[in-house]
Amino acid sequence: MSEIHRIKCGNxxxxxxxxxxxxxxxxxxxxxxxxxxxxACRSYNVKMIVLTHAHFDHAENAAQISDKxxxxxxxxxxDCNLIRSNTNQSLSAAGFLGKIVLSASLKEFAVRAMPxxxxxxxxxHDDNLSDYGIDARIIALSxxxxxxxxxDVEHKHLIVGDALMNMFYPTVSMLYxxxxxxxxxxxxxxxxxxxxxxFGHGKPVPNKRWVK
Numbered sequence: 001m002s003e004i005h006r007i008k009c010g011n012x013x014x015x016x017x018x019x020x021x022x023x024x025x026x027x028x029x030x031x032x033x034x035x036x037x038x039x040a041c042r043s044y045n046v047k048m049i050v051l052t053h054a055h056f057d058h059a060e061n062a063a064q065i066s067d068k069x070x071x072x073x074x075x076x077x078x079d080c081n082l083i084r085s086n087t088n089q090s091l092s093a094a095g096f097l098g099k100i101v102l103s104a105s106l107k108e109f110a111v112r113a114m115p116x117x118x119x120x121x122x123x124x125h126d127d128n129l130s131d132y133g134i135d136a137r138i139i140a141l142s143x144x145x146x147x148x149x150x151x152d153v154e155h156k157h158l159i160v161g162d163a164l165m166n167m168f169y170p171t172v173s174m175l176y177x178x179x180x181x182x183x184x185x186x187x188x189x190x191x192x193x194x195x196x197x198x199f200g201h202g203k204p205v206p207n208k209r210w211v212k
Contacts, residue, residue: 002134004157004198007040009033011167012057012201017153018044022133025049025071026151026159027200028061038065048132050123051075052141052161053148054082055105056112058200063117072120076140079147083116085109089145089177098174101167105175123149141189143182144173150189158195164210166202172210186210 007014009029014037017024023044028051029037048071051059059075059082066073081088086109093102125140129151139150141163151159162173163185176182187210189197195207 002136002153002157004153004159004196004204005040006198006204007033007037009036013199014040015159015198016040016044016046017134017136017151017157017159018046019134021045022047024129024132024134024136024151025065027052027058027161028065030057031060034061034064037061038068041065041069045133047071048121048129049073050129050138050149050151051079051119052150052159052163052200053145054079054114055086055145055162056108056114058161059083060112060114063115066117073117074121074123075119076124076138076147076149077119077122078142079145080119082145082147083114085113091175091177092179093175094179095174097168101174125149139188139192141185143176143178143180143185145177148185152192152195156195157198158189158192158207159198160189160200162200164189164197164199166199166205170197170199170202170205170208183211 005016015026127138190209
């Protein structure tokens with residue numbers, strides 16, 4: 001049985017999914033938290049990095065952690081254009097709070113450049129992570145970015161990246177590249193039934209219907 005360990009990195013989260021024998025790291029955080037994330041990984045046999053998407057607050061440390069731990073990076077290929085620049089996919093926001101978050105995000109996009117990397121594994125919907133020792137599968141959750149993905153662990157836990165957010169309260173993503181796809185992904189999550197939802201931002205909560 002796998003356990004999910006939340007690594008708080010400022011207002012964002014990384015996660016280690018481990019079963020006592022093997023583990024994966026989900027997202028890598030901002031550079032300010034690289035040592036914290038690496039220290040957490042050293043307690044487990046982490047065999048892979050899975051990026052839910054390629055915004056810098058989730059992927060900025062991917063190149064260095066991959067190199068230091070000698071493990072591959074996996075992500076969806078539709079987000080590879082974000083590695084060079086997070087501005088390569090436009091973002092919009094809904095609501096007053098969303099627009100505040102969007103403004104802060106775009107300011108950071110303009111000044112932060114991730115160390116470039118090339119994912120060794122391109123992950124697609126329903127891909128299984130058993131080759132890396134974990135009972136989990138990939139769920140396509142496009143909308144926040146074109147290549148956003150989630151990780152469904154043992155049909156009990158679902159790590160959703162920024163397909164949903166819990167910055168202020170649990171909700172659909174406040175920021176999106178494609179609003180229709182974002183809402184469809186939120187419906188898909190709700191249809192998955194009983195799960196604990198692990199956000200890229202905020203505390204975990206039980207799954208629910210996210211879109212009426």
